Amino acid sequence: MNIIQKSFVLSLILFVIASCLFTSCGKDAYMEDVDTTRGVWGQILLYDETGAVEKDHSDISIKIHCIDTLSETSIWDTVYYMKTDAKGYWDLYKPHGGWYFVEFTKDGYGKNALYAYRYDTTSADTLETMFLAKPSQGAIELDSLSVKENVLSIYRTLYFTANWSSYSLSTWYFFGKTPDVSAENYDYSYNSGSASSAGGKERHTVVLKPLEKLLENGFVEGDKVYVRAYCDNARAVSYQTETDVFVYPNLLESSSVLSFEIPESEE
Numbered sequence: 001m002n003i004i005q006k007s008f009v010l011s012l013i014l015f016v017i018a019s020c021l022f023t024s025c026g027k028d029a030y031m032e033d034v035d036t037t038r039g040v041w042g043q044i045l046l047y048d049e050t051g052a053v054e055k056d057h058s059d060i061s062i063k064i065h066c067i068d069t070l071s072e073t074s075i076w077d078t079v080y081y082m083k084t085d086a087k088g089y090w091d092l093y094k095p096h097g098g099w100y101f102v103e104f105t106k107d108g109y110g111k112n113a114l115y116a117y118r119y120d121t122t123s124a125d126t127l128e129t130m131f132l133a134k135p136s137q138g139a140i141e142l143d144s145l146s147v148k149e150n151v152l153s154i155y156r157t158l159y160f161t162a163n164w165s166s167y168s169l170s171t172w173y174f175f176g177k178t179p180d181v182s183a184e185n186y187d188y189s190y191n192s193g194s195a196s197s198a199g200g201k202e203r204h205t206v207v208l209k210p211l212e213k214l215l216e217n218g219f220v221e222g223d224k225v226y227v228r229a230y231c232d233n234a235r236a237v238s239y240q241t242e243t244d245v246f247v248y249p250n251l252l253e254s255s256s257v258l259s260f261e262i263p264e265s266e267e
Helices: 004-020 211-215
Strands: 039-047 061-067 075-083 089-093 098-105 112-119 123-124 131-132 139-148 150-160 168-177 188-196 200-209 224-233 259-261
Touching: 039 168, 075 089, 098 131, 112 131, 123 211, 139 259, 150 168, 150 211, 150 224, 168 200, 188 200, 200 211
Parallel strands: 039 123, 039 131
Antiparallel strands: 039 089, 061 075, 061 098, 098 112, 139 150, 150 200, 168 188, 168 224, 224 259
16 A cells, blocks of 8 residues: 555544544534523414414514512513424523513414513423414304393304304403493403304304302392403403403404393392
């Protein structure tokens, strides 16, 4: 073997050794150590106007505001921004501890949020799955209310105003002690779930509500109760703000207000 051949063989051996050191050639190859034992992550899913889950959940904007009082004179305050991948996943590795206020937004979809969540930096916290939904198309009218054997019957008509062959709407009911009851002014709220158009333009149904739920939420026997209803996407979304106010981001046009009296128990 001449000098040129020996030089070539030596160079080849050195190249192979170097490749093993800087790639996954050997079991001891270097890989960056990613600490997944501390952090906050979760998933957000998108729903279209018909109440069906979307296929692509990417590019949902997430704003995370974290604040913590370190001492009587020191406050730590910062904001993180990120977006979801195609499956709606997001993660925040090794964030600071404190109170978290997380907002989820995407153009065309109603906002969702998670407020006053506490993270202490000692664990890996997976948040509950969140949802963003598009406003649907429909309307509701309350036809009549009746009470029998401590059960409130709500007779209603759902109007499916979109031209889709079939889709679903959910319904929110707001109960209050004054005629101006609304999604912003109420004492008790209730979501009855979704009803399908099944290809039709309107649907007449009745919803049954035990009066004990009203009695557990500030109403008493003999009260006159006012009721207003709204349609929502089949994937009904609501969230609570930092001031404990509930927001319903996708409500459609409201119904008129009807009322009834909670009967007094017979002695």
